Amino acid sequence: MGRNAALPDGYDRFRATGDTTPDDTGCGVLHVDMDAFFAAVELRTRPELADRPVVVAGAGPRSVVLSANYPARRYGVRSAMPVGAARRLCPQAVYLPPTRGLYSEVSRGVLAIFRELTPLVEPLSLDEAFLDVSGALRRLGTTPAGVGALIRRRVAAEHGITCSVGVASVKFVAKLASGMAKPDGMLVVPAARTLEFLHPLPVSALWGVGRKTEENLRRHGLDTIADVARTPLERLRRALGTALGEHLHALAHGRDERPVVPDSEEKSLGAERTFDVDQHDRAFLNRELLRLSERVAASLRAKGLRGRTVSIKVRFADFRTITRARTLFAATDVARDIHGTAVALLDEAAPTAAVRLIGVRVEGLSGEDEGEQLSFDAPAGSGGAPRWREAEVAADVARSKFGAAAVRPASLLSPDEG
């Protein structure tokens, strides 16, 4: 997602244009970010709307803005903003419903372009990815900025959308650069000028600095990245804690050791739901957790995965959002286990509260090739205690034959079904 901010004074010198490109020696990391992705994809079939404000959002009263094109952003419309707020800011915008499946299809096509150029592609979401191109330059016969320009040309030509690229020597600088290049631009931060690029920026630009940390830094008189870089490490540790202090100290000096990790493996699987009206009713919420747990468990089983950590996400009526997680003794792909943990987490975190959104996620995934801790309630090949996993697997089979509604826990039947 872009930040859509005008480039700060003087930063034009980092912009790569057709004529001039800053020195990109040693800048092996690219961050590529699609511009207003969902909106741009929709506009391919509605080119007449291109100059008008366009917002992609669901139709429900609680829907949020999924994507807004740049004309809409000029009115202050932003991703993740409630649709109602967007309509107040920009009533004249064209509001389009999202097209199911379309964005992941385009995303796969774009990722395929990246992977032709380098195997080291780390997708962050549907619309952005890190690439490490340092090993591919000789084969491609170009420089990192050359790869960036090639990507921008090919994405536009083959998919009809634009993207922005940040080229730098480390990940977080590349990501900052792509944000500042938006829309439809490329910024190259020469390795030797990384600090010159970083230091005038506000501390909030540092990876890992949210609102709380920013306030904390400002209380200590640290407004810019240069201020953080000048602060002795010991003082940062004391002010922010050891881990965060060391992290920000390294970043402020342009150090970010994270490699680009090509990852096709999923790290977690989750499902969530926003309610049309805030929900107090605990029984209702528990049923919703069951529905979500069923969905997560079924997709775990479909992918041959199990997870050890169950987490819930709760957004309250006042938009305060919490996540709580618990690690199980053994990895699971069983909805009953996931649901039991999710309900316990909800009871502890928010015994009574009005809930706007609720989500269930399973993390710490491992494949079925990793061995499964057996338990007394389900010893292999025994009868006796209920074997939930087998029941759920049987339901998977039924659903694959008869559709998603074929088999559900009785508590998920509505009263008029029977």
Place this chain on the structure above:
Amino acid sequence: MKIRVERDGLADAVAWVARSLPSRPPVPVLGGVLLDAGAEGGSDALTVSGFDYEVSATVGVPATIADGGRTLVSGRLLADITKALPAQPVEIAVDGARASITCGNARFSLPTMPVEDYPQLPAQPELAGEVTGEAFAQAVSQVAVAAGKDDTLPMLTGMRLEITGSTLTLVATDRFRLAMREFSWQPAEGLGDAAVLAPARTLADAAKSLGAGGGTVRVGLASGDGLLGLAGSGRYTTTRLLDAEFPPYRQLLPSDHTSRAVLQVSALAEAIKRVSLVAERGTQVRLEFADGSLRLSAGGDDEGSAEEELPVDYQGEPVTIAFNPGYLVDGLGALHADRAELTFTTPNRPALIKPADDNGDVVPGYLYLLMPVRLPG
């Protein structure tokens, strides 16, 4: 209230009582310790107590009492202060809403909390039986190792105490392993058979601190009130029993086996710890039994692998069975024996671990039942 008390006795008493206090009390008074000077029939003793509706702890300390009385102060703070005091007599005086503590040249003044808001401590339940403190502490620790730590399944965080005549049986399970200890004790006269479920962690803490003083531990039961009491070495505790059904565990105990191995406990435990260094958290260690040798291995191509071979006295077909290394080491450590007998049938059925003597014969009284890890494929 105005009293004088020896520093060491006071510090020990307060530290012990404060340990059972909740770290985040739901209301402030429950984070307090109650100091009660001479209210018990005017004896020259200070009683230190704590209670959070789940656990109570009470201990007496000899004291010179100038003025009797009761006061309630923050347990954590009092524990920290008494621990840090110099080795000199301590004077505690309460004046209005503040308590002062003077020791040598050090002087503290603490706010007190209203004693009348403090809950009535439960009476010590009726005596059920006696056992030497050391034996009790060991038995409880041997069983507590298998108790669940996950509060979402309360019955699995408990330890079942079964009283059958002069036999006391302790059992705990977290669904993946089960530990059981049987031993004889001195039941109180006229006591009927009984079975209760107590929080395993609380019981283990109490048994350890009461057993450390030598002497005997008196176990009291008030099943009607849902209370278990332990007393020994001048310390008294009560714990609220868990109101949950313990799983029918006896049907889990295997009646036969097809493989039997006798192993050196420390050699095996050390080898498991070494080999499992390459096993990522929660993954298994594989045990390949063959005539005369046991090959341990863990890990794979991605994360590195390790193996080690040990001599073993083994009867049965060659077989590979895998376990969570942590669970296996827990069980071996709980045996309190130099040698162990391991029996099982197939790689997906539970294995039974028991202590063995130098001849390889089982020492009765303890067992650790462990579910294996099912290997892929």
